[in-house]
Amino acid sequence: MSYRYPEGNVFYRKLARSYPVCVKGEGIYLYDQNGKKYIDGSGGPVCVNIGHGIKEIAEAARDQAQKVAYVHGTQFTTIAVEEYAKELAKVLPQGIDKIYFLSGGSEATEAALKLARQYQLELGNQQRYKAVGRWYSYHGNTMGALSMGGRPGARKLYLPLLSNFPHIPPSYCYRCPFGKTYPQCNIECARILERVIELEGPETISAFIAEPVVGATIGAVVPPKEYYPIIRDICNKFNILFIADEVMSGFGRTGKWFSINHWNVIPDIITIGKGISSGYIPLAAMATKKEIVDVIKKGSGNFVHGHTFSHHPVSCAVGLAVLRYLKKHNLVEQSAKRGKYLFQRLNELREFPFVGDVRGKGLMTAIEFVKDKENKVPFPRAFHFTEKILEESFEKGLILYPSKGFVDGVNGDAVMIAPPFVIEEKEIDEIVNILRAVFTEVANK
Template structure:
């Protein structure tokens, strides 16, 4: 049981400290127990705790929008605040439909997703997700959304090599559009840098340029899901910034509130805003707690803290040092690939390094590593289904952006020990 948390540590009821090496669940960016945030929430609660967003706007909501837009790519014009990442993706899907309706294209409703992706537990977001294990129980409820292959160079779905592959992974979007008919496609949604489902896969640098070209050619919207990667996690304001393209809709959550309040948002490009406004369409497609002023106050305080302490720049600056430290894990026979950007790191686990053969499902090797890390006083994540949504494991690290070098060194030391212990458990250790 968690009794309290401070900085980058969570303390249980017995007083034992756990290094939070995954930010709760890719959420905590500025650390636990920051007074500026809790004070801002209390002050907002004293002023106005809740007016319904359909009736009133609050200064807290407007200020959050200003803060988000100040970090967003050029051309982004509006922010719609919701209660979390899944809701943000649901709203983005609805806005894509509204955009196409405003252009007189009522047949366009499908959202193209990507295999090895995850956009949330609600049914629209899950329909767009390509996380096979999380989809399987709910398949009868899911919408008929197409999916394309991921930009997963370590295990290329086309068995090609970059750069001679000529970005077959990006061109797969055009294949899917033509297969289903462009007149049925409203948008393409993807994570610019992978999250839980694929273990922080980073696409080739030209990937998003080609994706943007395809979306523009067929007049479909590009939605980037930055629920995990937004607000500095990868060493940029948004992960899509690494690739030099501007999406039409950005969804965000997690790091926006850093765990202090449940909040997410959709950041909307002027192209979408002006199209809807010119046809008297409404951007409103929200929920009871959309734009909740206390949550918005928390989000504003978090983003101000990020800016004031230079945390985006810190994640970018510390990345080479951290990658060198994490890179030492390559000496382990079970480490197949280390990837990610900034303070988001994925480690793919393999039973055989040369053949890249994954562990069988029932081995649960990733969970063994996580359990040993827990016993050593560190919280981290593992996910299964890395290979084709069924077999394979990867580990995920996403420490708060304020984590010191001493604690990052401790994180890597515990990871090293946990890998060794798990390898001995399956008789792979030396």
């Protein structure tokens, strides 16, 4: 049994696709109504960090809903929200300990954009409203998030509705935007931020936003070790807030609690989503420093923002249960360990003529596909290489996540492999075996 538009009443995300009905999740596996078993090789959209079907997480939701399911964030606080914030602050980078709970990653990045603007206003910096983003970064699908983001395909339709924010090129060594090679490159991709700020006028910039490890737009791209220390210095020099968007890369995904920890840099604002609840409930957060909230407290007194479902007690009870589960089972360490094994196994696939790059950190990895390996020429988009790999893998019971259009805004093919942290080595072998079979089949078509 499967569904396809226009059967039923659901407005599906993909109108041409046939949807199997998922009835069960357990560990790294999903099962459909026909009894077919899938390896959730990407944790959905790189979201399911602790694995599917964990009873104690479901019980945490039930217990909180039985006590009190809802209060408005301007009227009450709850034990669930207070306890969770206290425990979450302990794993966040030092000094980032004021947490605003939300329902999704786009809400978190929108809130960060607004906080940066209001903070600058309260300091008397009336003109500072622009957030500098990066091309081929993704911060969500709402208008502020799209304005900061640099995924051409997601922005194109809505360009007349977006704010005209500046963007710098990504830190993407496999295809250096400056045609240079690390380490002789002088980390031009970070230093360009200073030039862009100067050209735009520092007095107009409120913040700089980056995914410390780029997520789905290019696929698990990790900047060199010098990158974020340089970015931090530039932000300090111009009194610009640094927002680390950890919606995908956070919560242990790269083998540390937050991916920015790999650079020992402390941002001013962190946005978290996806793995924060491991998908068990809609939950996200924007976290910042007391000094920043204090500017607002001493100024106008209130952050001019809010949602009906912010600071939701049931979501926070689930978040707390997920956080405790990660700690109890040492899953962040396991993400680092299994990530090393996954990376080693994926590298074996470089023998295929179309595997151009294998990259990532922890259990956030990706494979980039090219038509001509030597010259890194991408497949023409019309060839739909990523879609072919995705469909064939799904058919064979392996779920992957796509990245497209990152070479020139149109072309560029990659898939992300980012399984739940509970994965065993033999299950990683199973993923690699399926990928090998899929690649062989696609190569022969």
